[in-house]
């Protein structure tokens with residue numbers, strides 16, 4: 001990450017009110033999916049924050065998917081983040097972008113900020129977390145927490161104790177998101193770390209009963225905080 005990028009970002013992506021009904025654009029449950037079809041399915045089911053994460057494919061099809069995802073977000077007044085493709089996200093007026101550590105140096109962060117877009121940033125280690133905090137993004141993703149086959153990782157799983165430490169390091173200054181290997185069986189423990197949101201891929205895309213599983217996530221994530229986190 002260049003110094004210029006850090007300076008640009010310092011005042012630009014702070015959490016605050018969003019125009020999609022979620023503080024900082026972040027609902028407690030944050031599905032990450034690989035098609036606009038998934039977004040079209042999830043938003044009418046009450047999902048408020050979602051990410052389009054397409055890792056490969058034809059460029060024209062990719063742009064069509066991104067346009068459709070953004071349009072669905074507007075239609076449902078939901079917070080749709082676009083992973084990686086910040087130029088297309090800018091071009092088509094996305095609500096937000098999600099960038100990894102390697103994406104950041106190349107990204108036009110000032111352009112993203114000037115366009116009023118939200119920025120989510122991945123962190124895989126304590127050092128990356130500290131660097132990312134300085135950028136004051138809209139949210140900080142912390143992962144992977146548990147082993148996951150969904151993405152090949154070069155770092156070990158961080159685990160719950162490290163997640164809790166990282167959430168404490170951020171100390172409420174910037175919303176936090178836990179990702180990696182989170183399912184209904186693990187979500188309660190993750191939630192006890194006082195993280196602000198849980199991001200999931202397979203828990204949604206491989207669900208056998210999506211309506212029921214989303215209801216269970218909602219019930220689980222509606223509880224907690226008062227005692228442990230406030």
Ligand SMILES: Cc1ncc(COP(=O)(O)OP(=O)(O)O)c(N)n1
Pocket residue numbers: 032051053083084098099100101103120122141142143151177179199
């Ligand atoms: C919410 C959230 N957290 C982390 C990631 C991973 O992003 P990144 O490091 O850019 O890796 P890829 O997703 O591009 O493989 C994410 N997408 N979303």
Ligand SMILES: Cc1ncsc1CCOP(=O)(O)O
Pocket residue numbers: 032143144147148149150151179180181182199200201202203
């Ligand atoms: C995109 C990403 N970044 C870190 S872990 C991960 C994948 C999480 O997938 P799952 O929820 O299926 O474990």
